[in-house]
Amino acid sequence: MGVSFDDQGRPSEPPQFVYRGVHAQHPMIGRARQGDVVPGDENGAVMPHVHNRGGASAISPFTSWTHDLRIAQSYAISAGEGGLVLRFPAGAPPAGERWSWEWSPDVYGEQEVLLRGARGGATVLMIESQGDVAVNT
C-alpha cells in the first residue's frame, strides 16, 4: 500500500502515491497499458463536483485518482480480468507541464483527487489473483 491509516481510517502520513484503477472495458485501457492517462475530453467544462458525482467521465477534463490503493484495485477489477492500476508519485507538476492535480469534494469518501489533463509515464501495476497488484516491469 502507498499509505497507512489511523484507527479513524484517515491517512496517518502524507501519501506518497496516487492510484487510478482502469477496468478492462475502459475505452482508454490500451493507452493505460502504456502508462498514459487521457481524460474523456481535455477541453471539457465539467466541474470537479460533477465529475466526482459520476456519469460525466466522457465529457470531463479530469480523471479520477485515489490515495487508497484498495479503492483503485476495486475499480480495476470492476469489469473482470484485464484491468490495471496506474500509479504516480504525489506532487505538483514541474513548470511547463499541462496537467495539474485538483481538489475533489470526494462525497463518496474514496480519497479521490482529480488529475486535469493528459499525462504520461505512469507506473503500471497489473492485477494478479485476488486483486493483488504487481509492478509491470
Place this chain on the structure above:
Amino acid sequence: MTQHLDTGDPASPVAAQDAGSGAKRKASLGARKGFAFRQVAESKRKAQVDDVKRRPAVATFEMPATASDARKLAAAFLAPFEGVDLPIEETRPQRNAASEVLRLWETRLRNTVLTGRAIQGAAELVDELRKIPADAAVEQFGFSGSKRTANVFFDAATRALLGSVVVEQ
C-alpha cells in the same frame, strides 16, 4: 419411497394421519386455522410489497415525457431531503449505457466496505439496473447541496425511474 414432511399444514398427509379418531372435527378446525394462517401470510406478503412500493429508490411514478419533465420529477422526488440544492447550471442529464452505470455503482457500493460511508439507495439502484438491457440508455440527473449530494436515474427509453442515490457530505 415418497417421504411426506409435516409442514404444520393440517391439509398435509402427515397431519391427516396423526389426526386419528375425531379427525373430521380436528381437520375442519385445522383447515380453518390453515386458512387463517394463509390469510395472515398473504396479508404479510401484501404489506411487504406495499412497503417496497413505498420505497423511493424503486418507486415508479407517472412517466415524464421529456428530460425537462424528468428533471422536475427528480427535483420533486428529492425535495424531502433537506440540503439538496438544485444548481442551475445542470439542466441536461448525463446519458450513459446501463452497463457502465451498473459497473460504476456496483463498485461504489462495494467500496462502502472500505470507506465506511453509506450510499443511500445504491443497492436498490443496482438491483434495478441489473433488470434492464446492458445497452439501454440511462439518464442521470445530479444534485449537489450543502449537506447532501444526490443522483436520480431514469431509463431514457421508457422514462421509468430506476432509482436514486443520496450521500451525506
